[in-house]
Amino acid sequence: MRNHGRPQPGWTPRRIAVIGAGTMGAGIAQVALQAGLSVVLHDVSAEVLRRARERIFGGLAEAAARGKLREEPGVAIRRLTLAEDLQAAAGAEAVVEAVPEDLGLKQRVFAELDRLCPPEAILATNTSSLPVTAIARATAHPGRVVGLHFFNPVPAMRLVEVIPGAATEPGVVERAVALARALGKEPVVARDTPGFIVNRIARPFYLEALRLVAEGVATPEQVDRAMVAAGFRMGPFALIDLVGLDVNLAVSESVYQQYYGEPRFRPQLIQARMVQAGRLGRKVGAGFYAYPGAYSREAASPARDATSAGRDAGTAAGPGPAHGPAGPPPAAHPPAGAAGPAGPWSAPGEPLALVLIADPGTGDEAALADAARRAGVPAVTLPPWPPGKEPDLPPGIGAILDLSRQEPGIRRERLLALESRLPPEVLVLAAHPGGPVTPLAAAARYPDRVLALGGLPPYGAGGALELGVPLQAGA
Structure with a gap:
């Protein structure tokens, strides 16, 4: 018998589990530690867990420096348990899943959590666009599954969307709202529709900016400068780089598919090409802008003006911008027959x-x-x-x-x-x-x-x- 009745006033779980130690999972774990909770952080990769712990400790230190942590960072981090085995989540009163935005993957995770976790535990998904109802369908007890959508960067963003699925029990929704408030967030209950509230509103912000660039109306830098001057804290391209081009594209594709190809939600080819090139934004050192301090081999060469992405679709080679907001492109290789550095198979002075x-x-x-x-x-x-x-x-x-x-x-x-x-x-x-x-x-x-x-x-x-x-x- 499950007890998902109304929580007592001020209800807060003592121990939560976070599944997935990427950017979002680490951020959720950090705010839970700041709130005084014990946290089990699970990921299948020991290296990802190691990096997540470093980020979390750094975030706790920053919070302490700003007077937003009531204890020493070293004390708070001791409440964090890293686990490669999902079994470690079994003792949690609430579980927040933050694995990649893949419906099949999330369903597999929730089916296993439903089997492992105690009957009274609530199971929350941090999905940003996938149907909560579809995720819950993979469990034997969909009534305890709810959406709990945090925003990046989690420690700085106060909003959390709480999304009940078709079968979510009212008491589970109330517990999710209470958990969000205990973590210092402002919860808003949203319907289980594509993109919920924020990502539905945000699609035109991103997609129209991408269309402007694709049509050659403006560069990413010009669009961002205009939006900041209009009062936004960040322009759309800087924000896409922060969120991650792959994450942002996955949300756009999900919303587009769920609305059965509604043209106004159609993703843009230039973003898909950048994801294929490994230019995923700040986390790899290059997206629409370059971030030299965070450079990764995954990001390939320095970022180019996104207007040049159209060349990959087979447009005729010709003059283009010298470089984009991310900096100049690498030097071009000499064409066949031109003078250039001799390789190990060529003799100096001979035509290539x-x-x-x-x-x-x-x-x-x-x-x-x-x-x-x-x-x-x-x-x-x-x-x-x-x-x-x-x-x-x-x-x-x-x-x-x-x-x-x-x-x-x-x-x-x-x-x-x-x-x-x-x-x-x-x-x-x-x-x-x-x-x-x-x-x-x-x-x-x-x-x-x-x-x-x-x-x-x-x-x-x-x-x-x-x-x-x-x-x-x-x-």
Whole structure:
């Protein structure tokens, strides 16, 4: 028999569990410690837990310096228990889930929590856009599941949305409201609709800003400057960088899908391309802006003006902005036939060669090879080979272009294997790569030298070729 009746006035659980030790989970754990609670913080990764503890202790120290912590940080942190085993959540009176925004993952977590936790414990999800009702459906007792949506950064943002699902018991809602207040937050009860209140309102703020940039009306920096001048504390692009481009995009996609493709909620391609490139915002050191102090290899090269993201969709290569708000792009590699640093396979002063991978008998490479030779660039043609059976490559390579008609997955595997062997100054190009080039570049050792070639075959016979430039490359 579950007891989810009305909580006593001032009800606060003594012990809570937070599932997921990322940015949100660590923030929720910190405010719970500041409120005097004991916290079990669970994550499947010991390294993620270690980093979360460091962030939490740093946050507690900052709170103490501002007079917002009633005890020493070292005392508060002793109430934090790190756990890689979900079983550790079994003794909690309230559980707050903060795993990635994936419905299947959340349902699996809640099914296990429902089995482990005592009957009177409430199970809360920090989902920012997924249906609470759908998450609760994975449990045998959906009445104790409720949404408890915190905002980033959790220690600074007072608002918490409390979202009852279709089966949530009234007493559970009241306990969730009481818990939010005990953590120093201002709870607002919202209906279980796509995006709830705040993320529904925020979609136009983000999406219209992204459209302005995609249409070339303004740069991210100009949009942000205008919004701050209008009274907002942060512009939309600085805020997306803070939240995380991947998190923000996931919410936009979720709201769009739940509204059955309502055009006003349609996500923008430039943001999807940046996520594919690993430019996730502050947490990796690069998003719409660069954050050198937090740089990570995951972020690839310095951030470019987001208006250049359209080039990855196959627009013709041509003049573009020298750099975006994040700083100048990396130096471009020399094209085939141009003077440049000699690789280990080239002799000083010799022209760099173009290697063409083409199916025998198709003639796909003939016009391009002739055009290269007329320009004084040696061209060598090789038949496609299966991955893992790379041939000896000729000396003096400046660029290698795959024109083969094989299945995209095979071509991708071959190009990535090639790219891992080539000196960093050699360009790697894929004709009609079967998708955007940014994800291909993200898997490469040197992402900024991987390009896509577009146009009407036979390549080189006509007067125009298109270069698809990934976000990792310079302008």
